[in-house]
Amino acid sequence: MKNIRPRLVGLLRQGYCTPQIAQIAKQLKEPSTTIHYNIKRLEEEGTVRLYKAVFDYKQIEQGFCCYVLVNLSPGEYGNPERIGKDLAKYQEIESIDICTGDWELVLKVHVKDQDAYFEFLKNVISRKGVERTKSLVSFKQLKSEFVPV
Amino acid sequence: MKNIRPRLVGLLRQGYCTPQIAQIAKQLKEPSTTIHYNIKRLEEEGTVRLYKAVFDYKQIEQGFCCYVLVNLSPGEYGNPERIGKDLAKYQEIESIDICTGDWELVLKVHVKDQDAYFEFLKNVISRKGVERTKSLVSFKQLKSEFVPV
DNA sequence: ATTCTTAATTGAACAATATTCGACTTTTAG
């Protein structure tokens, strides 16, 4: 047994997919070469960033989902990008936004369960520059990544 | 001119993509039939929901991004699913979660600009059952859909 | 341990799809 699954999931999370030109052509009732031409243009212009898989996160050990509202400490207040970009490398984090309002950063996090979340909050999110966090735990996801669940 | 682009974007947003078996096989240094077998299993088990494109949302008229914290009115308080599922059909909404804490629903919305957001908030999100909303406007996205920007 | 059953891996043959090319058409700018 080669344990292909986790490596596969790792790649499909962030790319290694491609549009189905023939299927799209059929659906739109246009020649596949026309579809091909238009897709390449979208890619060259950077309109399409990449193609990737959307998972049932419960099945890949990421069934616990949570929004994290973050306050930065006065010293880091003017520099949310540094902390945000460093957090970006964690695959548990779906999104990071620098926001207006009462919190400087808004994160969306996926981990296995509540225990894993506690550890993640303690070990990864809490750090120098992060003053306070507020967690909004998702009971149920109705839509995610533009896809209704 | 056939105006292929918007129709194409519409399809690629929610599917019409597929994994690149040959590329994955090369990357993982495994035979492509082995990769094929493992991918089909992920699909059959429902671990992979679908394959889709991730866009530069500024380039598809959705450059304005915002989190919306929603309070439901007392009458709807016990039934966040009805409102959430109805909202799910709008393609401007990236995600909808039923949450713990001070707000029953958390939405993430992408529209063209601030004016469009005002209209969307007024015409779509505000409705019977929605008592109050709080908007956290994203100044800058550092990560989105698990992909660093 | 040994057998049996099921799951996983793999190469070869085949089917389907993507890509290139060139001709033609449409759009745009001056």
Added chain:
DNA sequence: CTAAAAGTCGAATATTGTTCAATTAAGAAT
């Protein structure tokens, strides 16, 4: 109105996905 650029599309080719059958590995039961 004209020339250049962008878009459409069929035919040929290159690449990739899929099926199949054989082989190996893993797990369960006696």
